[in-house]
Amino acid sequence: MEVILHLRQIINEFILQLESRHEQEDLEQEEQQHRQNIRNQEAILIHLMCEVVNLLHSGASSSLELQLPRLSLVSKGGAGSGQQAQSSREPDQLSHQLSDSKTAFISCYLSNRGIDFSALYQSNLQDFIAYKGDKYHEDKNTLGFINFGLSENKHCIDLLTERLSQSDMNYIDDDLLQYPDWKGHAFLREEVARFLTYYCKAPDLLDPGNVVVLNSSLSVFLTLTMVLCDPGDAFLIPTPLYSGFTLTSHLYSKVELIHIHLQSKMDTQTFQLIMDKLEKALLEAKFKGEKVRGLVLCNPNNSLGNIDTLDSLKEYLEFAKRHNLHVIIDETYMLSEFRASIPFHSVLNMKSLPDPNRTHVIWGTSKSFGISGFCFGTLYTHNKEVVSAVGAFGFLHGIAGLTQHKLCRLLQDGEWIDNVYLPTNRSRMQVAHRYITNKLKTMKVRFLSRGSGLYIWVNLKEYLDPCTFEEEQLFYRRFLDNKLLLAPGKAYMCKEPGWFRLTFTDKPFRLKVAMQRFSEALTHKKQNWIEKQLENALVESVSSPSTRRSSSSSSSSSSPSSSLSFSSSSFVNVDTSHF
Amino acid sequence: MEVILHLRQIINEFILQLESRHEQEDLEQEEQQHRQNIRNQEAILIHLMCEVVNLLHSGASSSLELQLPRLSLVSKGGAGSGQQAQSSREPDQLSHQLSDSKTAFISCYLSNRGIDFSALYQSNLQDFIAYKGDKYHEDKNTLGFINFGLSENKHCIDLLTERLSQSDMNYIDDDLLQYPDWKGHAFLREEVARFLTYYCKAPDLLDPGNVVVLNSSLSVFLTLTMVLCDPGDAFLIPTPLYSGFTLTSHLYSKVELIHIHLQSKMDTQTFQLIMDKLEKALLEAKFKGEKVRGLVLCNPNNSLGNIDTLDSLKEYLEFAKRHNLHVIIDETYMLSEFRASIPFHSVLNMKSLPDPNRTHVIWGTSKSFGISGFCFGTLYTHNKEVVSAVGAFGFLHGIAGLTQHKLCRLLQDGEWIDNVYLPTNRSRMQVAHRYITNKLKTMKVRFLSRGSGLYIWVNLKEYLDPCTFEEEQLFYRRFLDNKLLLAPGKAYMCKEPGWFRLTFTDKPFRLKVAMQRFSEALTHKKQNWIEKQLENALVESVSSPSTRRSSSSSSSSSSPSSSLSFSSSSFVNVDTSHF
Known part of the structure; x- marks a missing residue:
């Protein structure tokens, strides 16, 4: 690791040198050929350095997570410069999103945008991939992940499977196998x-x-x-x-x-x-x-x-x-x-x-x-x-084409949709929604739900101390430790930290396990907070008993349990008819 | 139409004014707010004019095919300028391709790139869409299009249909219906x-x-x-x-x-x-x-x-x-x-x-x-x-997911692939290839074919007079008039005019009709050439009989029939083993 860090420093210095050289070059527009040679030389040097670092990392990781000024690395030619100017205009929330995870790395192979996309993939989908590889199963994998972060309606897979298995679905003709x-x-x-x-x-x-x-x-x-x-x-x-x-x-x-x-x-x-x-x-x-x-x-x-x-x-x-x-x-x-x-x-x-x-x-x-x-x-x-x-x-x-045919048959079957699918789906959603919202109510967790969509917009602000997006992310990871995926509000660019989207359209047995895990994470979080408060109190009482009261009142932390007591009606417009 | 043309002129003049105004503006960087106001005003004016033109065109066409300097119309802001600089670097063949068809139009709704994409779609796919709407059928539509321009293998649809109809293909499970x-x-x-x-x-x-x-x-x-x-x-x-x-x-x-x-x-x-x-x-x-x-x-x-x-x-x-x-x-x-x-x-x-x-x-x-x-x-x-x-x-x-399952089953079935599909496909391809190449040989049409792919690379240079891409395009349309789609070499950026890609992997009955149409188009082209030559000769003999000989020899036109006589062996490396 030390060698890598040392190399990282060398590479950083080298890149700084290159950048200053480029600045000089910009002043001398006429020496194009000479500049091209220098660039080729640089490219080779950068390549060699990348190879060295890759060698050190080989087997361990496919991407090098070094915090390098990577945008200055690759796209130096005139060709990409227009786009580069434009890249700097990208929505700030995205760069924010990227900077949250370990996403910046150098690559000898990918372009700047390739690096960005790869980082985006890693940061946004790594938990989804983990879930895909370790799904909860009631018999075979009771310790697997349950995904309540993904907006999927799993209530009526049985109905859909049955409908899609009917013989009209399996029609094939020449047109369906050719370009549509x-x-x-x-x-x-x-x-x-x-x-x-x-x-x-x-x-x-x-x-x-x-x-x-x-x-x-x-x-x-x-x-x-x-x-x-x-x-x-x-x-x-x-x-x-x-x-x-x-x-x-x-x-x-x-x-x-x-x-x-x-x-x-x-x-x-x-x-x-x-x-x-x-x-x-x-x-x-x-x-x-x-x-x-x-x-x-x-x-x-x-x-x-x-x-x-x-x-x-x-x-x-x-x-x-x-x-x-x-x-x-x-x-x-x-x-x-x-x-x-x-x-x-x-x-x-x-x-x-x-x-x-x-x-x-x-x-x-x-x-x-x-x-x-x-x-x-x-x-x-x-x-x-x-x-x-x-x-x-x-x-x-x-x-x-074959999928298009199936979709056509599905949409065509008004009788099945109106008499079988829609009423069943609606009633199952109601039952699941009632189950989850009752659980949330028992846990004194506030939420927003207006009777549409596959999710409940849950307010866990009170569990964040302080109430920041960093804490939201930590809480998200706490749920993940409990093998439960939720969707944090920040992923939806919510301005207020502490909101989570919780999908409830899942099978009852998974809902039950998921809510146990949810509850455990909340309890754990509360305990942690209490322990932290006790620790603080202990330290304060030992170091300076006289200042205890004032320092405690100046703390920005608020107790999860105490903050639960403020008025809910003015805070979140919960549709209480769903309780 | 006159009104539209007049409007077009007004719009053109207006745009020229705008452009000159923009040039002036560029010199006065400090008056940003003022400039923005002017731009808004311009946008409204342009919009109004578009509306007037659209009104005149309403019902007749969804796009206005006016040759306007459209790139200067919309993207004036700083935001798009980077991309605009980059657009000018696009491969020249594309703009060439676009300029061939009536693609330039103004739009109040689409962005610059939206206009480009729409034009691209129109110019590249309009014949394909025409074919899709009027396909040849041996009983129901004997005057429909046959598409030999598209690279599709229609030889073994029967085998594929049979294999894809087997019960293992129709498996459904929860995972297949959810995000993969x-x-x-x-x-x-x-x-x-x-x-x-x-x-x-x-x-x-x-x-x-x-x-x-x-x-x-x-x-x-x-x-x-x-x-x-x-x-x-x-x-x-x-x-x-x-x-x-x-x-x-x-x-x-x-x-x-x-x-x-x-x-x-x-x-x-x-x-x-x-x-x-x-x-x-x-x-x-x-x-x-x-x-x-x-x-x-x-x-x-x-x-x-x-x-x-x-x-x-x-x-x-x-x-x-x-x-x-x-x-x-x-x-x-x-x-x-x-x-x-x-x-x-x-x-x-x-x-x-x-x-x-x-x-x-x-x-x-x-x-x-x-x-x-x-x-x-x-x-x-x-x-x-x-x-x-x-x-x-x-x-x-x-x-x-269901398609992924089908593909998996197909690739998995090595026995079917090795013992049924591949040998049948190969033998049917051989028969069709032999049929087409024999026909081409009879028509004295040269071609290139090396025993792989779904097509024959056909040389029709001799039918172009002069041998230009414009003539290639006209010839392409001649085939189209004969309800036969071929793929002209220019679509593949071939540097030499006169090449066509002809797909032969079709059912025998369509191959037969297609080759009749192909032959007819060639005969028609030859006749036209002869008539043209006769006409020229007639005009020349009437106007100035003494100069006939010299003007005829200076003509750049070459007779399709006479040019057929030059040595083929040195010209195109035809694999004669396929004849």
Whole structure:
């Protein structure tokens, strides 16, 4: 390790030398050939050094986690410089996200963006990968991970398995085995239009020509941002937001997501997007010189489970129209209501959209049918230019023909959906939701849940001491130690530390074990806090008994148990009807 | 139409004014706020004008095909300027490709890149879409299109349908319906490693940890270029090349493909990549300041059907190693040999790769098994960093779990592959190839075919008068008028006009009709040429009989029939063993 650290120092110094040399070079534009030679020499030297370090690390790790100024390492040529300038404009939350984990490393093989993507993968998915390799099983692996961080609906896999096993699903013809129209097979687009007409209660029949089918809702989001924005353009988006949007913008489209932070305390309605916030956010962005192209909405909301009222939706769309903004509205969680106080309204339900050519709806079967493994997402937009441009990406985000057939058959079977799937799913969701919320209530844990979505937005602020994102991350890892994955609020760019998204749409036996683990983690955290307080008290009483009272009162720490006692009604707008 | 043309002129003038205003503005950096106001005003004006034009066009067309300086229209802000500089560095062949079709239009809705992508889609896929909507059918649609431009193997759909209909294919479990590991399900990656070990004759067992599974070979190529290159970096690539590489680089990765033009006349070996060309191309690129990150190879080659010898492959890889270049080698056409004089060798067959950490192999089932509709591609690389970085893209290029299961079962069934599929496919390919090449021989059409791939590289230079890409495109459209799609050489960046790629792996009844249509198009072309010559002769004899002889000899036109008479043996290296 010492050798590596020493090498790291040498490499750092060398890079500093290179950088200063580059600065000089910039002043002497005429010596191009000479400069090229120097660069080649540098590249070889850097390569050799990397090789030495790799050699030392060989076998142990595939990536070198050295905190080097890596952006200055590779992309020195004129070719990449434009992009590099642009990279520095990326949303700050992403660099923040990256800096949280051990992500910076040097590589002789990857490009700068390759290094970024790899780091992103490692930091975002390592726990998911760990879960995949060590899943809980009631008989075979009782000590495995339970994943309540992932938004998956596992309630009705039995129903789906049964339906998907029926003989009509296994149809094969020549067309299904060959290249489809890249926008999706016509039969599936027709079925999607019919399905959305019915379930979105559209006033008129929706047009299959307005449908594009891709291999996930996120692919649809990605391609929309690709065709509506140039790199560096911005979209307004309320937070908490779906973390996939952030990842996608970073990987491909380089679109800046300007956060409109919704909060629990400061708004008149908890975590509710209000018009003032929208107008203010747009004004501020314009003032900063941002090129705002649109607004991203998510209804029902991931991660809050909120449903927008029809009036709110109209307001948002009218606002967008006033400012010539596109609206990307993700309705992936449609049909996931289980006891909503506000009925869900798709924007496709409106008699007339304020700006139909700038309103683009995303939907998929991952959440509505609990089949995320189907990798299916769809776009509905009246704008034929957008249909055509998004369709251009089909050959890189396509779905197998046989899968398209299965999806078509599934969406076609209205009788099964209405009489079997939807009622069963709803009732199972209700039971699970009741079980979890009762448990939370017993534990005196506050939460937000408005009867839609696959999760509960849980408030664990009181367990953080101090209430910071660092503590949130530590608490997340504490749950992980207990073999329970939760989704911390920071992943959704929530502005307040201490929120977690807890998925409840799982089988009863897993719910039970998960809540035991959850409870244990909370108890453990409380005990730790008490021990810490006792320790502090002991140290204080030994060192300076006279100052005990004043130092204790000046501490920023608050007791988890004592803070539990403040009024809940004004703090989190919990829908108590679900208890 | 006149109104539109007038409007177009007004808009053009207005844009010129705007541009000159921008130039002035650039000189006055300090008045930022003022400038922003002007820009907003401009945006509104442009928007209004677009609306007027759209109104006039409404119903007729979704895109306005006005030749406007569109790049100067939208992206004026600082945010996009980096990317804009970079866009100007894009491969010139693409802008060339775009300028061929009516692609430039203004849009109030799309971004600059959105406009580009839409144009790309329109220009590249409109004929494919026409074909999809009007396919030939022996009973139901005898006047429909036959597609010999698409590289699909339709020979063994019956065998595949039968195999895929067996009960083992329809297995469903919970894991298959949920999010997989983004690199692909472990069971499939294991099977891919085993499959490649066997069919590539790898000296040691290949490691499933080196496999990533995505939703097409092209997605694998894309993600490789994303993680190995920064925007503006370059890869060397011999032409003719697979057109998907060009499209992909343009859509997402912004990697420059530096063409190494292989030619029929100038090389010692027809269309063969020789080391001198490689060295020279790299030197030239470096001299121009290009940051060359690697070399793309395709073996067996799409569109030539060439197979690289093991010695050639070693030379290429050694060359790459000497210059620290990555090698992306696309072996998608593996198992498509039907009568190859040179046996196929995968690079995975080598005892030791010269630079294993920079050698990345692509494979998929589209061509080897004739199931392009499965959307499956895979990466094999020893470089764990690349595996990890490419894996990061899985959530945007994923495959449905049920499809992964089917693929796994297919690859697993060695007995069926070895005893049923491969021998049947090979023998059917031989029969079809013999049929087509005999027809071509009868028509005195020259071609190149080396016993691998799904196509024949056909030389129709003699039918072009003059021999230009414009004439090639006209000839392509002539075939299209005859309801036959071929793939013109220009789509593959072939440097010589007059080559066409003709897919022969189709059912006998379609082969027959297609060759009738092909023959008719040729006859028609010949007749046209004769009529033209007669007309010219007539005009000349009437206007100035004395100059007839000299003007006729100075004409650059050459008779298709007369040019047919020159020696074929020195011109195209046809493997006559296939006749």
